[in-house]
Amino acid sequence: MRPAGKQPLQSLYFDYPLFEFRQPPELHGGDMQHPVVIAGAGPVGLTAALALAQQGVASVVVEKKDTVNDGSRAICVSRHSFETLQQLGAVAAFLDKALGWTRGRCYYRDQLIHRLEMPHSEDERFLPMYNIQQQYIEQFLIDKTADYPDLIELRWQSEVSELKNSADGVSLGINTPEGSYSLRGNYLLAADGARSTVRELLGLRLQGDNLPGNYVIADVRMAHEFPTERRSFFESSGNPDATVLVHRQPDNIWRVDWQILPGDDPDDAVRENNVRERVAAILAMIGHEGEWELEWWSIYTANTLCLDNYRHGRVLFIGDSGHIVPIFGVRGLNNGIADAVNAAWKLACVLKRLAPASLLDSYSPERRGATIDVLRNAGKSSRFMTPPTRGYALMRKAVLELALTQEFTRPFADPRQVQPYNYEDSPLTTPEAGAGEFTSGPAPGAPLHNCRLDEDDYLLDHIGHSFTVLYFSIEARPSSELAALFAQLYQLDPACCILRITGAADQVNEDDVLVDASGRISRAYDAIAGTVYLVRPDRYVAGRWKSANPEEILAALRRALGGSKP
């Protein structure tokens, strides 16, 4: 909602683009089967289009709106998502605009009870979290699609209204300002958000709970000096009853969230004069005395909902269409981005005939597993942020009061921020052969760790777009055995990137060699000469071997491509 007198897209800081409708060939009787159709140009659909294009796979994105997201929704983007954006070649614009942060403060009755410190080290290129408004996220992704004029077609003002999901493809009915047409694809990625039309057309329902408890979320513009940190307030003097959150965003925009109490009327809570009154009280509490302007507000209810299965034949659900999670812990968009890249590399391998269609079977267990994990954590945070019953409210008060003097209850105030999910149990992951061989480094199923090599030079800068093999060796030439293995790996995945990591500094000139003069990567990855890590296109470790065993590495790549277990 915007203040009275403002037009729907009249923002204090963001110029909404207007995307025109262009007639597609199908409107004039053209009939073609596109490799991938993506429903929805939200952040998740756009990420999927970019990830597919990077693998050389063309997609058509149909979006019912003519602009980006109205009002502010997601603001917190995680390091793991930034690493994905880097891999997609899109991170520069985000780094220019976003505000990075590592810390938070939690107050109870105006006293600081918890200092949140998110894990960070000099091995990281990116900070643990960045704040940036969703409309910028979408805008920057849309800008990036221009790099792929032949591979990404964005069709605005095009609404999915019908769907036929058959064994050999999907057929969609698209409504546009100039009439309807039918659009065919080999696969459909449903990225059409929480109110997914695709989900409805397939007769599917989200399962789970609508948690009790509402929040009002407001964005205000003001010149306010405070570091970019997450601030949470419980029972503050200004707002004794409601929990309050404050976040800084780019362009002097501040996000203020406050809880609506069980007895309060939500319709009342979002009336402009009431919103202004609450915002004024909260700003007074944080010590802001200057001017402020109201940009936008909305009401938010915490849900923990997801589909039982994220794949239905040739339709894969990515992002909010398949799961709706509470915002505390900032997982919606971050997990949606992870869905998009997971689905994209698998689809690309299937469409390029590098993998059987059964590779797609792993999408739902991997990403639904991530959702269940999120729901477990997010459910806990929501029950803390909006206690659903008297019992929960009482226990929260008990631990917060104790936290004033006792260390042991302070972690309750931790927001349990999003962590990348682990695919250890995935059928695509090859477990370690000898248990205990490695004492550190990312285990099979975990995402790669970054590692600083030099000023502005990190391990993840060098990762490929498809599978990557990290092999640790000081020999400039691979043994004949390894050379034969690499040839076979290239056959299985022609785009795979074989990266040799060496301690010898005289080999700097080759681009497939990383010089690890200080031994930093070797230590972080617990590697010796001969160690190999096989890494999936989404930067997850598919398998690792202390000393290379060509047969096992080959089998692990086959397995990661959806082949049968060795």
Add this chain to the structure above:
Amino acid sequence: MNKSLEFDELEQVYELIADAIDCAGQESEVLFLSKLCITLAHRVGDLQLVEDAIHIASDGQCTAHKAAPCPGNEKRGGTP
């Protein structure tokens, strides 16, 4: 291992808690008891013991995961 209190110690605890409830006052006694419970649970350091204690104190009515859910609690049971 944890051992039970001797009866005369338990008697002392009985009176200490009674005094503390009075001291907290009617307004705050429930909050006091909640704080006491979570502090004791933290010190006991044995989840099973705490679960058993909740079971005993609620006459087996409201033990999470074990008995039939209490009203208001059933929401947590379903998927996921």
